[in-house]
Amino acid sequence: MGFLDIDNTTKSYGAVEVLHKVDISVQEGEFLVLVGPSGCGKSTLLNMIAGLEEITSGEIRIKDAVMNGVHPSKRNIAMVFQSYALYPNMTVGQNITFGLEMHGTPKPERDKAMKDVASLLQIEQLLDRKPGALSGGQRQRVAMGRALVRNPDVFLFDEPLSNLDAKLRVDMRTEIKKLHQKLGTTIVYVTHDQIEAMTLSTRIAVMNGGYVQQLGTPQEIYDAPANIFVATFMGSPAMNVLPAKVEIENGRPTAQVILHDGSTVSLPFSQDNMKDWAGKEILLGIRPETITDEDAADRKSSNIAHMTNRIVVTEPAGSDTFVTMTLGGKDVIARMRSDANVQAGADFTFAVNMEKAVAFDPKTEARIAP
Amino acid sequence: MSVATQDTAIRTGRVTRTLIYLVLVLFALFYMLPLYVMVVNSVKPLEEITGGGMMNLPVVFTLEPWAKAWSSAQIGVEPTGLSPYFWNSIKMVVPAVAISTVLGALNGYVLTKWRFKYDTIVFGLILFACFIPFQIVLIPMAKMLGLMGLAGTTWGLVLVHVVYGVGFTTLYFRNYYAVFPTELIRAAQIDGAGFFQIFWRILLPSSGPIAVVSIIWQFTNIWNDFLFGASFAGAGSQPMTVALNNLVQASHGVKEYNVHFAGAILAALPTLLVYIVAGRYFVRGLMAGSVKG
Amino acid sequence: MALSADTDFKTRLQTWLPKLVLSPSLALVLVFVYGFILFSVYLSFTDSRLLPSFGWVGWENYSKLWRLSHWETSLTNMGIFAALYIGICTALGLSLAIFLDQKIRGEGFIRTIYLYPMALSFIVTGTAWKWFLDPGIGLENVMQSWGWTSFEFDWIKNRDFAIYTVVLAAVWQTSGFVMAMFLAGLRGIDNEILKAAQMDGASNWNLYRRIIIPQLRPAFLSAFVILSHLAIKTFDLVIALTGGGPGRATELPATFMYSYTFSRNQMGIGAASATIMLMTIAAIMIPYLYAELREKK
Numbered sequence: 030m031g032f033l034d035i036d037n038t039t040k041s042y043g044a045v046e047v048l049h050k051v052d053i054s055v056q057e058g059e060f061l062v063l064v065g066p067s068g069c070g071k072s073t074l075l076n077m078i079a080g081l082e083e084i085t086s087g088e089i090r091i092k093d094a095v096m097n098g099v100h101p102s103k104r105n106i107a108m109v110f111q112s113y114a115l116y117p118n119m120t121v122g123q124n125i126t127f128g129l130e131m132h133g134t135p136k137p138e139r140d141k142a143m144k145d146v147a148s149l150l151q152i153e154q155l156l157d158r159k160p161g162a163l164s165g166g167q168r169q170r171v172a173m174g175r176a177l178v179r180n181p182d183v184f185l186f187d188e189p190l191s192n193l194d195a196k197l198r199v200d201m202r203t204e205i206k207k208l209h210q211k212l213g214t215t216i217v218y219v220t221h222d223q224i225e226a227m228t229l230s231t232r233i234a235v236m237n238g239g240y241v242q243q244l245g246t247p248q249e250i251y252d253a254p255a256n257i258f259v260a261t262f263m264g265s266p267a268m269n270v271l272p273a274k275v276e277i278e279n280g281r282p283t284a285q286v287i288l289h290d291g292s293t294v295s296l297p298f299s300q301d302n303m304k305d306w307a308g309k310e311i312l313l314g315i316r317p318e319t320i321t322d323e324d325a326a327d328r329k330s331s332n333i334a335h336m337t338n339r340i341v342v343t344e345p346a347g348s349d350t351f352v353t354m355t356l357g358g359k360d361v362i363a364r365m366r367s368d369a370n371v372q373a374g375a376d377f378t379f380a381v382n383m384e385k386a387v388a389f390d391p392k393t394e395a396r397i398a399p
Numbered sequence: 400m401s402v403a404t405q406d407t408a409i410r411t412g413r414v415t416r417t418l419i420y421l422v423l424v425l426f427a428l429f430y431m432l433p434l435y436v437m438v439v440n441s442v443k444p445l446e447e448i449t450g451g452g453m454m455n456l457p458v459v460f461t462l463e464p465w466a467k468a469w470s471s472a473q474i475g476v477e478p479t480g481l482s483p484y485f486w487n488s489i490k491m492v493v494p495a496v497a498i499s500t501v502l503g504a505l506n507g508y509v510l511t512k513w514r515f516k517y518d519t520i521v522f523g524l525i526l527f528a529c530f531i532p533f534q535i536v537l538i539p540m541a542k543m544l545g546l547m548g549l550a551g552t553t554w555g556l557v558l559v560h561v562v563y564g565v566g567f568t569t570l571y572f573r574n575y576y577a578v579f580p581t582e583l584i585r586a587a588q589i590d591g592a593g594f595f596q597i598f599w600r601i602l603l604p605s606s607g608p609i610a611v612v613s614i615i616w617q618f619t620n621i622w623n624d625f626l627f628g629a630s631f632a633g634a635g636s637q638p639m640t641v642a643l644n645n646l647v648q649a650s651h652g653v654k655e656y657n658v659h660f661a662g663a664i665l666a667a668l669p670t671l672l673v674y675i676v677a678g679r680y681f682v683r684g685l686m687a688g689s690v691k692g
Numbered sequence: 693m694a695l696s697a698d699t700d701f702k703t704r705l706q707t708w709l710p711k712l713v714l715s716p717s718l719a720l721v722l723v724f725v726y727g728f729i730l731f732s733v734y735l736s737f738t739d740s741r742l743l744p745s746f747g748w749v750g751w752e753n754y755s756k757l758w759r760l761s762h763w764e765t766s767l768t769n770m771g772i773f774a775a776l777y778i779g780i781c782t783a784l785g786l787s788l789a790i791f792l793d794q795k796i797r798g799e800g801f802i803r804t805i806y807l808y809p810m811a812l813s814f815i816v817t818g819t820a821w822k823w824f825l826d827p828g829i830g831l832e833n834v835m836q837s838w839g840w841t842s843f844e845f846d847w848i849k850n851r852d853f854a855i856y857t858v859v860l861a862a863v864w865q866t867s868g869f870v871m872a873m874f875l876a877g878l879r880g881i882d883n884e885i886l887k888a889a890q891m892d893g894a895s896n897w898n899l900y901r902r903i904i905i906p907q908l909r910p911a912f913l914s915a916f917v918i919l920s921h922l923a924i925k926t927f928d929l930v931i932a933l934t935g936g937g938p939g940r941a942t943e944l945p946a947t948f949m950y951s952y953t954f955s956r957n958q959m960g961i962g963a964a965s966a967t968i969m970l971m972t973i974a975a976i977m978i979p980y981l982y983a984e985l986r987e988k989k
Contacts, residue, residue, distance in 0.1 A: 076585075080588075081588065081589075098703070100588075100702070101585075101588045102589055102590065102591030102592075103591075106589065107589065108585070108586065108589050110582040110585070110586060112580055112582050114580060114582035114586035115583075116586075116587070116600075116601055117604075117605060127590050127592070127600075128590030128591055131592050131596065132591050179590075411896065416794065419794055419796070422791060423792065423796065426788060426806065427805045427806070430806055430808070430864065430868065432824070433809075433824060434808075436820060436824050437820050448829055449828075449829055450837070451833045451834055451837025452834075452837070453824070453829055453830060453834050454834045509710040509711075509714045510714070515711065519985055521714065522985065523981060523985055524721060524725075524726070525717060525718065525721050526985075527978070527981060530921055530973060530977045530981075531729070531973065532925050532969040532970055532973055534927075534945075534949040534950070534965075534966040534969055535729055535732045535967065535969065535970045536724065536725065536728040536729070536732065537949075537966070538731075538735060538744065538962070538963060538966075539727070539728040539731040539732060539735075540728060543724070543728075561720070562724040563724075563725075565717050565720065566721070593706055593709075594709040594713075595709075619811055622813070623812070623813035623814070625813065625814065625815050625927070625931070625932075626927055630954070640813050640815040640816075640928070643813075643816070643819065644819075644931065647819050647822070647932065656823050660819075663815075663816045663819045663820060664816075666816050667812050667813065667816045670811045670813070671808065671812065673811070674807075674811035678804055678807070681807075685872065686872070686873065
């Protein structure tokens with residue numbers, strides 16, 4: 030039993046099932062991020078937790094109490110919306126205390142709660158303004174204040190940062206993380222931004238097509254993605270996925286990969302169980318940062334392979350330089366140090382950290398577990 | 400007015416522009432002509448009109464026709480002038496506008512923020528009611544008003560105007576609330592506000608502009624109505640339009656054109672004032688009446 | 693709604709409130725619109741005369757109706773009136789809108805003048821035009837008193853031409869509104885498309901003919917639907933302007949229905965004519981509303 034249980038929950042609109050048997054148990058104080066492309070069902074799931082959408086089958090429980098059919102205001106939850114949803118006709122102060130007013134809290138208590146939250150979020154000077162007179166970042170704070178003042182069991186965030194510009198988004202991300210560390214509240218947070226998911230969460234549920242593709246800590250999701258969807262959705266630039274053939278060389282399983290000129294390079298696996306796939310085609314997953322120049326290769330890795338291949342394009346990005354090459358018939362991206370001596374059209378010897386490489390079954394697209 | 404001016408990419412030559420201005424001014428004169436005729440002839444003695452001076456400014460200025468139209472002209476059999484009918488219209492218009500606007504606001508709120516199965520069909524049913532030729536309901540309506548004891552009364556007319564106006568008011572509020580962020584409603588739900596609290600505290604404070612549109616539209620339509628007034632009003636509830644028509648069509652005695660014109664202006668004055676003061680909202684209502692919101 | 697048994701009363705009330713609030717309006721409309729329509733349609737198959745009566749006569753009222761020369765006149769007039777009214781309003785509205793869209797000084801003022809007739813009652817409009825067109829005191833008299841003694845303009849008293857005076861007054865009242873609809877359409881066109889067309893070397897004439905006017909399709913459609921609906925409903929204007937005369941020269945279906953039902957005590961025939969009017973409007977409005985509501989979904 031968790032603090033918030035989503036138990037075998039499905040959602041259908043008419044005959045169309047949009048969420049299929051979701052099963053997530055969230056512990057108290059956890060920061061769960063639901064991440065996925067638009068239309069994956071993550072917002073629907075959040076709305077079901079909030080009580081804004083009905084549950085077709087299954088149960089949602091908060092502190093072991095079944096929430097199906099309970100009005101949103103009686104679930105002891107608070108929600109921060111994508112558009113912030115601040116009431117335009119009320120001042121910031123009235124916005125923050127509207128929920129308390131609706132629940133019949135007396136005015137002196139409301140005012141005290143409002144002051145506490147305002148000082149926590151440093152918005153005291155904004156209390157008498159209308160939302161229309163606030164900047165995006167300020168609105169974001171007010172929206173969080175409105176949620177905090179209720180002192181709820183669970184905080185729900187629906188893409189709260191997507192309306193901010195890039196710089197403010199990073200600042201507010203840090204702010205939210207600080208707040209979570211300070212207050213230790215339970216949070217369910219929806220986003221389509223995988224960086225937000227990685228940085229904020231204690232656990233991530235990657236969703237696609239109404240299914241939870243994988244549920245795990247950020248590190249698990251990143252290093253051991255359950256399937257090709259998770260592997261390519263999480264991480265930027267995305268993981269390279271290319272066809273390869275497994276062959277045994279000197280008793281070790283290797284991936285045979287075709288270079289730009291049609292010749293083959295042999296990249297040894299770290300996973301011994303890849304022997305079972307000898308002679309078969311697989312899909313090899315290599316993250317861009319594990320393809321580098323020799324000097325930048327991970328010293329702690331016990332399995333660095335080398336290959337010489339032609340550089341097609343270089344893209345200096347300041348801190349790094351991205352290099353595109355053709356490998357296994359696909360465009361493959363490598364992430365080099367910015368001072369690496371790379372030139373388009375030249376041949377270059379890359380170091381590949383095969384310890385971090387993963388293999389996928391080309392039929393099921395699931396990762397072949399070690 | 401509702402249509403904002405924007406930079407047009409089209410450039411026109413000097414001659415073309417002069418011609419365009421000429422045409423525009425000519426049509427402005429065309430649209431002003433009846434108003435001019437009504438105004439100048441309402442302040443001159445009858446002889447000046449019958450003597451061929453309809454287009455001339457008055458030689459002798461008099462407010463006599465206005466006074467007569469208002470308080471002593473023969474309407475039907477009584478020499479009461481139009482004033483009692485003016486108040487009849489007011490007594491009919493105010494409640495009808497208020498009730499239909501409130502209903503429209505509530506309907507729009509439900510139809511956009513509390514959607515249910517078949518809500519579009521329900522809206523379609525309500526909306527189509529504005530477009531029927533009212534001849535199709537005249538006979539049963541007369542019977543129904545009789546059954547309800549409202550035949551010939553102002554309240555009967557109020558009922559009729561509410562029923563056949565609620566489609567438009569619903570249309571206005573529905574289109575307006577459709578773009579009102581639903582997240583605000585959800586936030587209020589989580590905050591614990593109920594159905595009416597959300598309407599009263601969240602939606603209504605932001606509904607000013609569309610309420611003005613709805614009120615102006617209903618006011619203009621109901622004030623200007625003739626068919627229902629002529630069909631269902633009794634002696635004590637006839638509206639201004641019916642009285643004006645009776646005044647003008649009267650077959651007995653000398654035709655007092657100047658009094659007719661003064662009466663026509665009196666009948667037009669309330670809606671004309673509204674148009675001059677709040678034309679922007681009037682046009683918005685007209686545009687929304689062509690369904691595109 | 694599938695709510696579990698432990699749902700409390702207040703929550704359940706909240707789920708019913710919206711429908712409860714909508715129901716008075718829906719009930720009113722169902723009874724006073726759809727119920728009444730059914731009743732009127734039913735009456736059109738009965739022998740109702742002065743009062744509603746329920747003796748079934750089948751299609752008799754309809755066959756009588758179609759043999760009446762009075763009805764035929766009404767329909768012919770409707771045809772002339774609707775064609776001219778819709779055609780002239782559209783052409784005039786579009787032209788004025790295009791002219792007004794040329795960065796005209798005082799545009800707001802001109803627009804206000806063009807549109808004010810829409811705020812008037814048809815009875816007022818009818819009265820003003822009735823006396824202005826009256827040969828005895830109006831335009832003809834004025835022209836003759838100004839020295840043009842041979843000037844004649846008696847259309848309003850002339851059986852062959854009276855219907856055109858109805859068109860004139862109706863166009864005067866609504867063409868400004870059509871202008872506003874087209875102007876809104878013109879203002880909605882992306883300026884970059886116009887600039888691109890000018891770069892392609894299109895003349896102003898071609899710009900309007902090939903690029904702009906085709907993009908006003910929705911405005912044309914709306915104008916057509918609104919105007920045809922107004923045309924079929926035209927009643928007050930005729931009453932105030934000509935009273936249907938001279939003779940029956942300006943009778944329209946709406947005035948026909950009114951006089952057959954309330955003055956001539958032929959309620960069955962009146963109901964039959966109202967049914968035909970309803971069918972005509974429904975044939976235009978229902979597809980339009982259907983398309984509009986689907987779009988909005």
